[in-house]
Amino acid sequence: MPDTADILRLESLQVHFPIRGGFFDRVLGRPAGAVRAVDGIDLNVGQGEIVALVGESGSGKTTVGRVITKLAQPTGGRLLFEGRDMTSERGSSTLRPYRRRVQMIFQDAYQALNPRHTVFDIVAEPLRSLRLVENHSQLTERVSEALAAAGLNPSGDFFPRFPHELSGGQRQRVVIAGALAVKPELIVADEPVSMLDVSIRAQILQVLVDLRDKHHMALLFITHDLPLAWLIADRIAVLYLGRLVEIGTADQITFNPRHPYTVALRNATPQIRGDADRSKLPALQGEVPSAARVPKGCRFHPRCPLAFDRCKEEEPPALEVGPQHMSACWLTK
Amino acid sequence: MTEPSRSTALLLNVDGLSVDYKLKGLSSRAIDGVSFALRAGEAVALVGESGSGKTTTAMAIAGLLSPNARVSEGEVRYRGERLPINDDVAMRPHRWSETSVVFQGAMNALNPVHRITKQIAEPCILRLGLSRSEATVRARELLELVGIPADRGAAYPHELSGGMRQRVMIAMALACRPSIVIGDEPTTALDVITQAQILKLFGDLRSKLNLALILITHDLSVVAETCDRVMIMYAGRIVEDGTVADVFAQPKHPYTQLLIESIPNPANGKRMIRPIPGDPPNLVNRPSGCAFHSRCPSAMTVCATEVPSLDEVRRGRVACHLHRPLTQEDKVAIHA
Numbered sequence: 166m167p168d169t170a171d172i173l174r175l176e177s178l179q180v181h182f183p184i185r186g187g188f189f190d191r192v193l194g195r196p197a198g199a200v201r202a203v204d205g206i207d208l209n210v211g212q213g214e215i216v217a218l219v220g221e222s223g224s225g226k227t228t229v230g231r232v233i234t235k236l237a238q239p240t241g242g243r244l245l246f247e248g249r250d251m252t253s254e255r256g257s258s259t260l261r262p263y264r265r266r267v268q269m270i271f272q273d274a275y276q277a278l279n280p281r282h283t284v285f286d287i288v289a290e291p292l293r294s295l296r297l298v299e300n301h302s303q304l305t306e307r308v309s310e311a312l313a314a315a316g317l318n319p320s321g322d323f324f325p326r327f328p329h330e331l332s333g334g335q336r337q338r339v340v341i342a343g344a345l346a347v348k349p350e351l352i353v354a355d356e357p358v359s360m361l362d363v364s365i366r367a368q369i370l371q372v373l374v375d376l377r378d379k380h381h382m383a384l385l386f387i388t389h390d391l392p393l394a395w396l397i398a399d400r401i402a403v404l405y406l407g408r409l410v411e412i413g414t415a416d417q418i419t420f421n422p423r424h425p426y427t428v429a430l431r432n433a434t435p436q437i438r439g440d441a442d443r444s445k446l447p448a449l450q451g452e453v454p455s456a457a458r459v460p461k462g463c464r465f466h467p468r469c470p471l472a473f474d475r476c477k478e479e480e481p482p483a484l485e486v487g488p489q490h491m492s493a494c495w496l497t498k
Numbered sequence: 499m500t501e502p503s504r505s506t507a508l509l510l511n512v513d514g515l516s517v518d519y520k521l522k523g524l525s526s527r528a529i530d531g532v533s534f535a536l537r538a539g540e541a542v543a544l545v546g547e548s549g550s551g552k553t554t555t556a557m558a559i560a561g562l563l564s565p566n567a568r569v570s571e572g573e574v575r576y577r578g579e580r581l582p583i584n585d586d587v588a589m590r591p592h593r594w595s596e597t598s599v600v601f602q603g604a605m606n607a608l609n610p611v612h613r614i615t616k617q618i619a620e621p622c623i624l625r626l627g628l629s630r631s632e633a634t635v636r637a638r639e640l641l642e643l644v645g646i647p648a649d650r651g652a653a654y655p656h657e658l659s660g661g662m663r664q665r666v667m668i669a670m671a672l673a674c675r676p677s678i679v680i681g682d683e684p685t686t687a688l689d690v691i692t693q694a695q696i697l698k699l700f701g702d703l704r705s706k707l708n709l710a711l712i713l714i715t716h717d718l719s720v721v722a723e724t725c726d727r728v729m730i731m732y733a734g735r736i737v738e739d740g741t742v743a744d745v746f747a748q749p750k751h752p753y754t755q756l757l758i759e760s761i762p763n764p765a766n767g768k769r770m771i772r773p774i775p776g777d778p779p780n781l782v783n784r785p786s787g788c789a790f791h792s793r794c795p796s797a798m799t800v801c802a803t804e805v806p807s808l809d810e811v812r813r814g815r816v817a818c819h820l821h822r823p824l825t826q827e828d829k830v831a832i833h834a
């Protein structure tokens with residue numbers, strides 16, 4: 166893929182958090198380690214491209230999003246936006262224009278909304294602080310437009326409400342409206358439709374796809390839901406314990422996964438219709454993965470049905486397995 | 499769909515429950531005449547559009563409605579006893595050990611200044627009368643049960659991922675061995691593998707301890723895997739109720755039909771899903787007749803004026819003028 170068309174690039178991105186040992190660790194003087202939330206990720210998002218980032222709970226998806234939106238500082242690697250190194254940028258003179266161009270839809274709709282602000286003020290806030298409107302009628306129009314795009318109709322009904330006066334899915338849509346109102350060039354959407362029913366979900370996804378089609382907006386769509394990733398994305402990147410284990414087109418990852426973890430993920434995705442066989446629970450065994458105790462060698466080896474000796478010692482590199490398709494497994498050649 | 503449970507005692511009876519919210523002097527009815535029963539060991543799903551009243555139903559049953567809400571009609575009985583759902587203090591002895599709730603957005607309900615293990619241990623000390631060290635042991639076990647290494651219990655909530663916090667809330671809800679768990683989107687933040695582990699845990703508790711489950715979710719595959727029965731809500735009313743197999747294979751209510759049709763299915767290459775046209779109805783100025791009539795492809799003249807009641811039909815219940823309720827003779831014929 167041509168570099169010039171990339172709006173976003175992550176190079177060997179790493180985010181480690183110092184560990185908080187339990188009482189026993191402190192008493193026994195065990196060494197404090199690190200939670201390796203993000204542990205060396207290379208990823209690019211093209212202009213107007215939709216990339217889905219999938220992975221299990223705790224695999225580092227939100228942390229990647231927080232680095233991109235400058236809410237978390239990486240401990241290693243680089244964050245490039247249109248080729249410009251943003252890793253250590255802090256000044257408000259660079260960050261304000263950056264925030265206008267890059268917005269995040271937060272995973273936790275309960276935490277993301279200020280409980281003392283009305284829906285109107287919540288959606289209006291970035292428009293005011295980024296000085297995107299000239300007068301109040303413009304402001305009202307932008308807020309109204311964004312709420313309607315997020316499926317909150319008639320939008321005026323929601324203006325004076327406080328977050329606790331909304332249902333869960335309505336809150337989530339206020340968070341979405343906040344990001345849409347800014348009209349950014351890149352949205353990092355962290356599980357943006359998790360609390361929405363299929364119909365409203367379809368409506369929101371259509372809005373995001375339209376923004377890409379008409380305004381060439383790029384989207385990093387974080388989700389734990391493989392069918393949803395397939396539905397919206399051009400490419401899917403699969404994260405496991407802080408590392409990308411596979412990346413490819415949406416169809417390749419969904420229908421022809423190569424990495425054993427992606428295969429397990431696909432096999433565990435239940436049939437959506439009512440004839441689901443509930444005895445077909447996933448085959449993955451082994452200890453619960455934890456970013457605080459990343460296994461040596463291939464980090465998937467304790468749960469991998471195909472693991473062999475080498476996997477316990479050496480970490481496999483990401484290798485090309487087809488056009489635009491990479492997998493990090495010793496079995497892929 | 500599951501093996502018969504040991505006892506099917508009636509645990510919960512929700513009868514004609516209606517809740518109004520007051521906003522700026524205007525009252526809106528969020529749920530209207532909700533009635534259903536729940537037996538020990540049973541798992542019932544509550545499914546419906548965003549804003550259709552699922553959380554309000556759950557909160558009303560647990561006696562946890564917000565201050566601007568009022569139960570205007572109906573009652574809730576637990577093992578035959580009427581619950582004081584309008585009185586927060588009087589409800590306290592019933593929470594945690596009888597009915598516990600995994601709140602929607604639970605990931606934000608944890609106390610930010612206490613370590614995880616301590617927060618799970620707290621209700622065990624208060625309700626089960628455990629000592630602090632016993633409660634800590636139980637908390638560590640519960641963490642492992644929901645797939646979080648017990649050592650991570652030393653962390654503060656902000657140090658855990660969204661899905662990990664959600665699982666901590668599930669562990670807390672299970673801590674005092676309740677007879678009913680109401681899970682309000684309890685697995686929305688979880689990937690399929692972690693989710694399957696939690697659903698299996700619920701399944702084990704159902705078969706071993708006869709736990710009853712009310713599962714609120716948008717994920718119909720979770721419903722299919724976990725529940726025996728499903729109730730569909732639209733604009734504050736239950737519009738369909740039946741076994742999971744019946745409702746998924748032969749949905750009766752037009753809303754249910756559209757809902758099931760709009761599920762994306764990678765297996766047949768159906769990519770972009772089609773939303774149900776139109777907007778959810780305004781709860782302050784409720785439409786007359788059937789609340790779905792402006793969006794319903796089968797609407798008839800009667801639908802604009804008469805509210806369809808939730809009637810028993812051959813298999814289950816449905817509120818739609820297209821479906822004729824069972825007559826006395828039908829009922830006799832079925833039972834004969």
Ligand SMILES: Nc1ncnc2c1ncn2[C@@H]1O[C@H](COP(=O)(O)OP(=O)(O)OP(=O)(O)O)[C@@H](O)[C@H]1O
Nearest residue numbers: 182202222223224225226227228657658659660661
């Ligand atoms: N501020 C922090 N301090 C310490 N550890 C953290 C912090 N934030 C995240 N972590 C840890 O980093 C790992 C990755 O967390 P992250 O929130 O990125 O996961 P995620 O993929 O978004 O998971 P989920 O799907 O559950 O939301 C987890 O083990 C988490 O506990």
Ligand SMILES: Nc1ncnc2c1ncn2[C@@H]1O[C@H](COP(=O)(O)OP(=O)(O)OP(=O)(O)O)[C@@H](O)[C@H]1O
Nearest residue numbers: 330332333334335519528548549550551552553554
């Ligand atoms: N405290 C409140 N004050 C006023 N209105 C409220 C309040 N809480 C909820 N509502 C309204 O009541 C209706 C039902 O809300 P409820 O939270 O029960 O929906 P829900 O079915 O759980 O939706 P979701 O799937 O989005 O969580 C919604 O229209 C919501 O806006």
Ligand code: SF4
Nearest residue numbers: 463466469476494495
């Ligand atoms: S490298 Fe080995 S352990 Fe890792 S995914 Fe491949 S086969 Fe499994």
Ligand code: SF4
Nearest residue numbers: 788791794801818819
């Ligand atoms: S009652 Fe009428 S409008 Fe309502 S769902 Fe049935 S057919 Fe449609």
Ligand SMILES: [Mg+2]
Nearest residue numbers: 227272659660
């Ligand atoms: Mg997350």
Ligand SMILES: [Mg+2]
Nearest residue numbers: 332333553602
């Ligand atoms: Mg809700």
